[in-house]
Amino acid sequence: MSEAWGMIAAAILAGAFTLTAGVIAYRAGQRQVADQGLIEHRHWQRQNRLDAYQRVLTTSDRFARAMDLWGRIETRESANLAQALEEVVAAEAGVRLVGPDSMYTPLKAVTNAAGNALRRTGGVRRGTVTLTTAQWAQLTQDLIAATNRFVTAAAAVLANPDE
Structure with a gap:
């Protein structure tokens, strides 16, 4: 009978070992799936942000380019600054969807610079609005500076996958 007890004890230990190994393998598999899911989500998020920023x-x-057309009297009629601003605003909505919040300030600067240029050029009215060379250069510089700040902020967000 003592030999039977030894076999029973060995079977119980083997079963406990197998059960423990199964639980450990299950948990490791869960962790691996969770880690892979996080990696995939970050990749998806980064790609969507990149698309929106672009x-x-x-x-x-x-x-x-529409501002450049407007700046020349002979091409002013084809400039269509209002439509170009609508496209900027639509792109702004895309960035607001994918975030993060830190992008809103540099993003709004781009939209505001474009909106200010549209207002200063007379908006959707066509006609005799004139700007000095210095005023024109300032509007252009404001847009370029705002876009550059946006690029810097976007690069920082894309470089940090945790944001």
Whole structure:
């Protein structure tokens, strides 16, 4: 009978060891899946942010080109600054969706610079609004400076996956 007890004890220990190993493997698998999910989410988030930030830069550039067209009397009619501003505002909405909050201030600076340029050029009215060379240069510089601040902030966000 003592030999049977030894076998029973060995079977119990083997079962406990197997059960413990199974629990440890299960937990390790759960952790690996959670880590992989976090990595995938960060990649998805970074890509969406990159796309939204690029859209702001693209629309800001389009607005700057429209400003250049408006600055020449012969192409002023084709400038369509109002539509270019609408595109900037739509791009702003995309960044607001993907964040983070730290992007709102530099983003708003780009929108405000474009909006100010539209107001100073007479908005959607076409006609005889004139700006001095210095005023025109200031509007252009404001847009460029705001876009550069946005680029700096975007680079910082994209470099930090935890934000």
